[in-house]
Structures are given as C-alpha cells and as structure tokens.
Amino acid sequence: MKTALSALARRTAEPPISWLMATKLAHPKLISLAAGFTDNPSLPVRETRDSINDLLRSPVTGQATLQYGTTAGELKLREWTAAHLQKLDGISAPKIYSADRVLITHGSQQMLYMTTEALCDAGDIVIVEDPTYFVYLGIVQSHGLCARGVRMTADGLDLAHLEQVLESLKRRGELPRLKLLYLVTYYQNPTGITTSYAKKVAALKLLKKYERAAGHPIYLLEDAAYRELNFGNVAAVYDRRGGEQEVRRSQTAATGEKTALAARGFADRVIYAGTYSKPFATGLRVGFGILPEPVLTAVTRIKGNHDFGTANLLQQTLLRAITTGRYEKHLGKLRQCYAAKAAGMRAALQKNFPPQVQWAEATGGLYFWARLPRGVKTGVKSKVFKAALAAEVLYVPGVMCYADDAARRKPDHEMRLSYGNASEADIGEGIKRLGKVLKKFV
Amino acid sequence: MKTALSALARRTAEPPISWLMATKLAHPKLISLAAGFTDNPSLPVRETRDSINDLLRSPVTGQATLQYGTTAGELKLREWTAAHLQKLDGISAPKIYSADRVLITHGSQQMLYMTTEALCDAGDIVIVEDPTYFVYLGIVQSHGLCARGVRMTADGLDLAHLEQVLESLKRRGELPRLKLLYLVTYYQNPTGITTSYAKKVAALKLLKKYERAAGHPIYLLEDAAYRELNFGNVAAVYDRRGGEQEVRRSQTAATGEKTALAARGFADRVIYAGTYSKPFATGLRVGFGILPEPVLTAVTRIKGNHDFGTANLLQQTLLRAITTGRYEKHLGKLRQCYAAKAAGMRAALQKNFPPQVQWAEATGGLYFWARLPRGVKTGVKSKVFKAALAAEVLYVPGVMCYADDAARRKPDHEMRLSYGNASEADIGEGIKRLGKVLKKFV
Structure with missing residues (x-):
C-alpha cells in the first residue's frame, strides 16, 4: 500500500535542528555552540512575572488577557509596532508604518512560513543569500x-551577482516563477553581516526592473529578527568598562540601518518580518509582519486557518512589558550581555584558532561565522566535525546554511558558532577544544 | 500585471468569522449568539496568575519557562496528556496512549491545519459531517x-450514508484521492451531537474496507475539542440545586464515549486532536494531537517549519495548572457555568421560539442548533437574518456549516446559537428578540 501523505509532507525533510538536538542529547557533556537558543541567565523572569501580575491582578484586564483575540492581533501592540519601527527608521510615513498593515504571529518563523505559503507554488523560485538562515531553507x-x-x-548582498542571477532567470524564461528575495538584514544568521540601506534600495530597484518580464510583483522579504540585538555601541562601552549611563545612551541610539520599508516608492513590494521573542523572551514567541496588499489580506486569511490569532496571553504580556518600559530596559541589559559573550568568544578565537581561520567581528546578533581554508571540510561527515564531536564540542556546519542551487557547489569549509546559549565559561572552553581540533587539520 | 499570489492564497476566502466580527463591530449594541468565544467571567484569572507565579518565582523554573522548547512540546505535558486520555478511555494501551505520539500545538486548530497539510494535495477528497465546524471548512x-x-x-454519522458516499467514490474511481474522514465527536460544533463509540468503530471498519481500492490508508481525524466541556451530570445537579460535593463527583465521572484511539487494531488510522484552551483559558492556545506514523513524523517536521514549537510559557503554565489540580478544579466550575447558561438558553427557547422550530438539548459544548421549517431561510441574505440584525441579535446561519458538495444542496434553514460568550441576561434577551423575529416568518 502506498503512503497517503501529501506531496508537501513527502518533500519535508528532517530539519537540521532536530539532528542537532538529538546529538546534544546523545552527548550530555557536549558544549554546544550550535544551538540558536538564547542566553538563559538573562531571561526576563522578573519582568515577565511583574507584567503578568499587572494584567492578572484585575479581573477586567485579566479576562481580556485570557480570552481569544482577533486574527490580526492586539490593536495596541500593532500600533506600537508600527510607531516603533517608524521611529527606528527615523522617517514619517504613517500610511506605511500603519497598524492596519501589521499582523502579529507566533514568532517571526510563522510569518516567514505564511508569507511563503501565500506567494509560492511548488516549482516557484526564491532568491536567498549565500549562506542564509537554515530554518527558512x-x-x-x-x-x-x-x-x-x-x-x-x-x-550585504553582492548586487552584481544578484543582477547576474536575475539575468540568467530572464534568459531561461524562468522569471515568471520568481516570487521573492529573502534577506536576513541585521547581524545575519549565520554570517553576522548587516545589509546597508543603500543595498536594500538597490536590490528593490533591480527586482522592479525585472518585474515586466516576470509579469507580476517580485517581493523583498526582509527578515529583521536580530535588528534589536545590536551592540556596536554597547560593545565599545563594555570594553571601556563604561557605567550604566553610557549603556543607557547606547540603547536609545539608532539601531543601525533603515529597513526596506523606508525606501520611497517601494512600500508595496516590501514584506517585513520582525520578532519580540529574541529581544525579550524566547518562551513568549511573538513575532510580527508588516505587509502590503494583496499579501496582507492573503496572509491574514491564512493565519485564520492556521490558528485564528496569536495567543492573547503572549501578546498582552509583551504589550505590558513594553508600555511599562520593562521591555526597553531589559533589551539594554541583553545587549550588554551578548556584547560581553561576543567579546569572550572573540578573545577565545584569537587565542585558540589557527591564523588560517578567518572570522568577522560580531556587532550584534548571536553568531560568529568562521571560514577555514577551502580544502578543509566541516560537514557532518568531515574529519573536523567528527573530531570536534569526539572532543565534546558542537558547531553548525556551514554547508547547512546554503540552499540547494545547481548553479554552484555548496561551500563546505565554514562553521556557525553561537554565543547565545552557552555560558561564558563554556564559550571559552568550547572554542579552546575546537581550536585544538582545527590545529590538527588546518 | 498579474498577482504573485500562490494558488493556495488565491483560493483562500475571507473566513466567516471575520465577517461575524466586523458585523459585531458595526453594531455595538448587538447581542451576539454567533461568536465561538468562551465565557468571560469564568476565565481562570487567579488560577493562571498563581500558576505563572509558581513558575516565575524561581530563576530555575522561570528561565526554563521563558526559553525555547522542543518542536514536539514539553515532555511532561505530553506524558500527562497521553496518561489522561488513557484514563478517560478507561483502557490500558500505553503504546497507543504514548507521549512519543503526542505533539503540542498552538491550539487544536493548528493540529487540524498541519494534519490536512500533511495528508492532502489540491484536488484530494475529505469526508466531513453535514454540518461541521466551519473553520475546518x-x-x-x-x-x-x-x-x-x-x-x-x-x-453521530449516518453510517448507511457514509457507505453510500464511499461506494459512489469507488464507482467513480475517486477513492485514490480520499484521504480522511473528519469528525467532531463530542458536543459537535455546531449541532451538539456526540458520536457514539460504536459508530466510531463502525466508521473505521468502513474506511478500512475501502482502503484497497484507495491504494493507501484512509484516516479518521477525530476532533475532540469539546470533550471536556460535558455537563450531562452537572446539568442534572444544577437543576436539583446540588451541593459542591455532587458537582465534584460528576467531574471525575467518565467524560462520555471512548475515543477512536480505543478501537482495537485501528490505532494506526486514528489522528486525535484535542485542546486545553477551551477547558481552561482561550487566551492560552495550547492544543495537542496524538498521531500514528508516518503522519506523526510528517506533522512534526511541518511544525518545525511553522514555528519550531509551541510557546513554552503557554505550555508550562498549563502544565503547572494541571499538576497543582487547578486545571481540574476550574474545569468543574466551567462545566457548572456552561450547564447553567445552557439551561438558561433552553428555558428562553422554550418560552420564546415558535413550536415549529426544533432544537436538541445541549449536554455539553457551547452550542444549540435550531432547525426552522425547510421553507424558512436563515442565510445572511434571508429576511430572517436581516430582521434579526435589525433587532440587534446575531446568529451563525446554518448554511455556513455545510461543505461545498455538489451531491446535495446546502440546507439553509438552520442556525447555530452559542451560549459561550453572551451573559445569561443577554442570552435571555437575545433569544427573546430572535423569537419575535421567527414568529413573523415561521
């Protein structure tokens, strides 16, 4: 008898994350620099407790918190989201940064899923960064x-290469199947690279240029999951052992480059995905999107079928943390925390990794991206990976972060190293073990 | 320029729920007997607050609550779920009622969505009840x-009609496209009907009989969302103004018919969907599924792509409410509350509705289902609906609960009346207004 599974189910592979977790379970002493989990000790236990007690102390707000909400999400949270992003981008465009265009989701992952579902049929084409966020893959x-x-x-993106890819799709008559360009624009997972605003605008212009041949809009899906986890300034402060005042100043500083939403004349081509989980508490899973029509209506309807709305307890807790200032204050601490952990990883890398291994400075986010010499493989079947596992240290093989693309071979000499979840001691020890392994093979 | 939307997005219609909510917003004085929302005053504000404070008072459990979890969900909650269902079904089959087969989701709606996604391609066939849960439609x-x-x-299901439908699918060679039978088995939304265990077993046998011609398994998707909201006994107690002791006894009584999971030799064909939102707090959105292979693996992978796991705060809060006994105690109160509201609606219907209108006694769940004489239409364009709206009362037109099925015309003379969210006073007044309208047209 055949399987009754759908084509989608038959295609859906075991996600790398399950394999990473199983590996961790099988090796309890393992130091994992692979997980995308966030830092444990800095989780806002007190802030969440206080916010929830505020809500659940009164029957009125208590009941509102525990009842169903609307499919689009809590209006006040949508309003704050729109206003906040407008402020971060430093412009005034209330029609673009509008609560009506905001949808609250169960993490930004759900936004990525539903957006892709709303735009893409099997066989359609998406352009992604090389490398990119592997769960999107x-x-x-x-x-x-x-x-x-x-x-x-x-x-960010190599624009000349983007144009080359678009040209080749045009030549082959494949543009009608191209639906979107997916970019992780701030402290990218996995490379840590931030895309400049100029590049976002240039990419939008390029996409527009090819729309006639495509016969339909080509969207830019901007995943800004790590936007708030910047610590350029904080890191500097940290190095100088700066006082709390200076840290607070850095919190209110601009969080880097503008989003693609700010690009004049392109708002109807930009889908923006953000999250409140990573900058606050990953156990809360509240993400959001800002979407243009007709994608907004389509995704909202799809959300109605998925779960008809994000759990109100999560949304109300977040909103309360925001309106009381707890969110912003906690974010400041979090930036300091990750800046310190990143500095720890940087120091350990400098001390322990052989000089042939390159890596970029992390100025935000959760990851370092290390490049070994081209000949030295890092995949799960490689000598390096096996030796690392034997030394009880785990990383994400770079090859996992590359899409299947017949036009090029997947690079297999890189690794993603996360300082998110591991303790400072484990980061030091983990990099030391990994350094020993690398010195054998590089 | 054409749209870039996917076939799925182009098909996805505005859900009736959005339209019902918009109608309510446009008529603020409206008494809505349409909403599927739950009772506000009985929401467990204190129970939730206490459970969360238990968790967030200690940094250890606090951090665990606010961190990501696994895709399948909290192990202890899955274990309790499996053991609880086994107890309710009154049998010992630990391999079937196993935590390994349980998946925690964002409400049972997400389970329904992902299961359908995992089994059905466009053009495939599902069999549903006439009428059924309109969000599944x-x-x-x-x-x-x-x-x-x-x-x-x-x-429950008319088995002779089920066989007739299966036969006609076989005759037309359409069985290879049939993937599942969807049943809402307890206090069905919208009719209030509970499917007997004998019928579940008979339906499974029938499906099995046609599997050879189908060439693949045909699954029974059992949606037991209202299972815990039974008040057969409680209602009796309520009518006799019984003391707390008797109510408590009724809580521990068997919650009615066994699930299809109990059917010997059919466990690999049953997908069970349940929820903790309706029996506790709808703002929490925690549902679950028990699934056989290969559907379990497929749905778990799909969940990985949807959101890689249900928000830990929701799961831990629920688990804490369960282990402290708050969940069970609250459920007892909730049964009393809905039993009282159902009794109120029954009394109002008896007093106000013309005798030509039939309805069944509600013994659980949230709905009465009223049948007008066949000639009297109740759809949104009907005189009855318009007159009801003019009288500021809203119901769900029965026609919305019927699938598109070319083999029969959709009945259009029924209405779903919910006592879930409306206050007892509003239930009385709403039914009075509706009765006046009906007397004009019946």
Whole structure:
C-alpha cells in the first residue's frame, strides 16, 4: 500500500535542528555552540512575572488577557509596532508604518512560513543569500521551491551577482516563477553581516526592473529578527568598562540601518518580518509582519486557518512589558550581555584558532561565522566535525546554511558558532577544544 | 500585471468569522449568539496568575519557562496528556496512549491545519459531517480539497450514508484521492451531537474496507475539542440545586464515549486532536494531537517549519495548572457555568421560539442548533437574518456549516446559537428578540 501523505509532507525533510538536538542529547557533556537558543541567565523572569501580575491582578484586564483575540492581533501592540519601527527608521510615513498593515504571529518563523505559503507554488523560485538562515531553507524545501543563492559582501548582498542571477532567470524564461528575495538584514544568521540601506534600495530597484518580464510583483522579504540585538555601541562601552549611563545612551541610539520599508516608492513590494521573542523572551514567541496588499489580506486569511490569532496571553504580556518600559530596559541589559559573550568568544578565537581561520567581528546578533581554508571540510561527515564531536564540542556546519542551487557547489569549509546559549565559561572552553581540533587539520 | 499570489492564497476566502466580527463591530449594541468565544467571567484569572507565579518565582523554573522548547512540546505535558486520555478511555494501551505520539500545538486548530497539510494535495477528497465546524471548512477550501458531506443522526454519522458516499467514490474511481474522514465527536460544533463509540468503530471498519481500492490508508481525524466541556451530570445537579460535593463527583465521572484511539487494531488510522484552551483559558492556545506514523513524523517536521514549537510559557503554565489540580478544579466550575447558561438558553427557547422550530438539548459544548421549517431561510441574505440584525441579535446561519458538495444542496434553514460568550441576561434577551423575529416568518 502506498503512503497517503501529501506531496508537501513527502518533500519535508528532517530539519537540521532536530539532528542537532538529538546529538546534544546523545552527548550530555557536549558544549554546544550550535544551538540558536538564547542566553538563559538573562531571561526576563522578573519582568515577565511583574507584567503578568499587572494584567492578572484585575479581573477586567485579566479576562481580556485570557480570552481569544482577533486574527490580526492586539490593536495596541500593532500600533506600537508600527510607531516603533517608524521611529527606528527615523522617517514619517504613517500610511506605511500603519497598524492596519501589521499582523502579529507566533514568532517571526510563522510569518516567514505564511508569507511563503501565500506567494509560492511548488516549482516557484526564491532568491536567498549565500549562506542564509537554515530554518527558512526548510520552508523552501518543504514547499518544493527552487532556490537561487546570491553571494554576500561585507555590507550585504553582492548586487552584481544578484543582477547576474536575475539575468540568467530572464534568459531561461524562468522569471515568471520568481516570487521573492529573502534577506536576513541585521547581524545575519549565520554570517553576522548587516545589509546597508543603500543595498536594500538597490536590490528593490533591480527586482522592479525585472518585474515586466516576470509579469507580476517580485517581493523583498526582509527578515529583521536580530535588528534589536545590536551592540556596536554597547560593545565599545563594555570594553571601556563604561557605567550604566553610557549603556543607557547606547540603547536609545539608532539601531543601525533603515529597513526596506523606508525606501520611497517601494512600500508595496516590501514584506517585513520582525520578532519580540529574541529581544525579550524566547518562551513568549511573538513575532510580527508588516505587509502590503494583496499579501496582507492573503496572509491574514491564512493565519485564520492556521490558528485564528496569536495567543492573547503572549501578546498582552509583551504589550505590558513594553508600555511599562520593562521591555526597553531589559533589551539594554541583553545587549550588554551578548556584547560581553561576543567579546569572550572573540578573545577565545584569537587565542585558540589557527591564523588560517578567518572570522568577522560580531556587532550584534548571536553568531560568529568562521571560514577555514577551502580544502578543509566541516560537514557532518568531515574529519573536523567528527573530531570536534569526539572532543565534546558542537558547531553548525556551514554547508547547512546554503540552499540547494545547481548553479554552484555548496561551500563546505565554514562553521556557525553561537554565543547565545552557552555560558561564558563554556564559550571559552568550547572554542579552546575546537581550536585544538582545527590545529590538527588546518 | 498579474498577482504573485500562490494558488493556495488565491483560493483562500475571507473566513466567516471575520465577517461575524466586523458585523459585531458595526453594531455595538448587538447581542451576539454567533461568536465561538468562551465565557468571560469564568476565565481562570487567579488560577493562571498563581500558576505563572509558581513558575516565575524561581530563576530555575522561570528561565526554563521563558526559553525555547522542543518542536514536539514539553515532555511532561505530553506524558500527562497521553496518561489522561488513557484514563478517560478507561483502557490500558500505553503504546497507543504514548507521549512519543503526542505533539503540542498552538491550539487544536493548528493540529487540524498541519494534519490536512500533511495528508492532502489540491484536488484530494475529505469526508466531513453535514454540518461541521466551519473553520475546518476554511482549511479545506484553502487547500483546494473536495469535500463530501455525510448526514448525521442523534448519535453521530449516518453510517448507511457514509457507505453510500464511499461506494459512489469507488464507482467513480475517486477513492485514490480520499484521504480522511473528519469528525467532531463530542458536543459537535455546531449541532451538539456526540458520536457514539460504536459508530466510531463502525466508521473505521468502513474506511478500512475501502482502503484497497484507495491504494493507501484512509484516516479518521477525530476532533475532540469539546470533550471536556460535558455537563450531562452537572446539568442534572444544577437543576436539583446540588451541593459542591455532587458537582465534584460528576467531574471525575467518565467524560462520555471512548475515543477512536480505543478501537482495537485501528490505532494506526486514528489522528486525535484535542485542546486545553477551551477547558481552561482561550487566551492560552495550547492544543495537542496524538498521531500514528508516518503522519506523526510528517506533522512534526511541518511544525518545525511553522514555528519550531509551541510557546513554552503557554505550555508550562498549563502544565503547572494541571499538576497543582487547578486545571481540574476550574474545569468543574466551567462545566457548572456552561450547564447553567445552557439551561438558561433552553428555558428562553422554550418560552420564546415558535413550536415549529426544533432544537436538541445541549449536554455539553457551547452550542444549540435550531432547525426552522425547510421553507424558512436563515442565510445572511434571508429576511430572517436581516430582521434579526435589525433587532440587534446575531446568529451563525446554518448554511455556513455545510461543505461545498455538489451531491446535495446546502440546507439553509438552520442556525447555530452559542451560549459561550453572551451573559445569561443577554442570552435571555437575545433569544427573546430572535423569537419575535421567527414568529413573523415561521
């Protein structure tokens, strides 16, 4: 008898994350620099407790918190989200940064899923960064999409390569199947690279240029999950052992580059995905999107079928943390915390990694991206990976972060190293073990 | 320029729920007997607050609560779920009622969505009850599935009609496209009917009989969302003004019919969907599924792409409410509350509705289902609906609860009346207004 599974189910592969977790379970002493988990000790236990007690102390707000909400999400949270992003981008465009265009989701992952579901049929094409967020590649694979990878430079996408890819799609008559360009624009997972605003605008212009041949809009899906976890300034302060005042100043400083939403004349082509989970508490899972029509209506309807709205307890807790200032204050601490952990990893890398291994400075986010000499493989079947596992240290092999793209071979000499969840001691020890392994093979 | 939307997005219609909510917003004085919202005053504000404070008072459990969890969900909650269902079904089959087969989701709606996604391609067929849960019909429509409706009798599916439908599918060679039978088995939304265990077993046997011609397994998707909201006994107690002791006894009584999981030799064909939102707090959105292979693996992978796990705060809060006994105690109160509201609606219907209108006694769940004489239409464009709206009372037109099925015309002379969210006073007044309207047209 055959299986009754759908084409989607038959395509959907075991996600790398399950394998990483199983590996960790099988090796309890393992130091994992692989997990995308966040820092434990800094989780806002007290802030969450206080926010929830505020809500659940009164029957009125208590009942509102524990009842169903609307599919789009709590209006006040949508209003704050729109206003906050407008402020961060430093412009006034209330029609673009509008609560009406905001949808609250169960983490930004759900936004990525539903957006892809709303735009892409099996066989359609998406362009992604080389490398990119591997859980998004799971969505791509599951939906039977073809991915084309575009190389990156220090400030984001290699525009010449993007144009080359678009040209080749045009030449082959494949543009009608191209639906979106997916970019992780701040402290990218996995490379840590931040895309400059100029590049976002240039990418939007390029996409527009090819729309006639495509016969339909080509969207930019901007994943800004790590936007708030910047610590450029905080890191500097940290190095100088700066006082709390200076840290607070850095919190209110601009969080880097503008989003693509700010690009004049392109708002109807930009889908923005953000999250409150990583900057506050990952156990809360509240993400959001800002979407143009007709994608907004489509995704909202799809959300109605998925779960008809994000759990109100999560939304109300977040909103309360925001309106009381607890969110912003906690974020300041979190930036300090990750800046310190990143500094720890940097120092350990400098001390323990052989000089042939390159890596970029992390100025935000949760990851370092290390490049070994081209000949030295890092995949799960490589000598390096096996030796690392034997030494009880785990990393994400770089190859996992590359889409299947027949136009190029997947690089297999890189690794993603996370300082998110591991303690400072484990970061030091983990990098030391990894350094020993690398010195054998590099 | 064409749209870039996917086939799924182009198919996905505005859900009736959005329209109902918009109508309520446009008529602020409206008494809505349409909403599927739950009772506000009985929401467990204190129980939730205490459970969360238990968790967030200690940094250890606090951090665990606010960190990511696994894709399948909290192990202890899965263990309790499996053991609890086994107890309710009164049998010992630990391999079937096993935590390994349980998946925690963002409400049972997400389980329904992912299961359908995992089994059905566009053009596939599902069999549903006539009438059925209209939000499930949204999933069916969005995925481009064909639905076949099967009539119901007082104890569930009309088995002769089910066989007739299966035969006709076989005759037309359409069985290879049939993937599942969807049943809402306890206090069905919208009719209030509970399916007898004998009928579940008989339905499973029938499905099995046609599997050879189908060439693949045909699953029974059992949606038991209202299972815990039974008040057969409680209602009796309520009518006799019984003391707390008797109420407590009724809480521990068997919650009615066994689930299809108990059917010997059919466990690999049963997908069970349940929820903790409706029996506790709808703002928490924690549902679950028990699934056989290969559906379990497929749905878990799909969940990985949707959101890689249900928010830990929701799961831990629920688990804490369960282990402290708060959940069970609250459920007892909730049964009393809904039993009282159902009794109020019954009394109002007896007093105000014309005798030509029939309805069944509610013994659980949230709904009465009223049948007008066949000639009197109740759809949104009907005179009855318009007159009801003019009288500021809203119901769900029965026609919305019927799948698109070319084999029969959709009945259009029924209405779903909910006592879930409206206050007892509003239930009385709402039914009075509706009775006046009906007397004009019946």
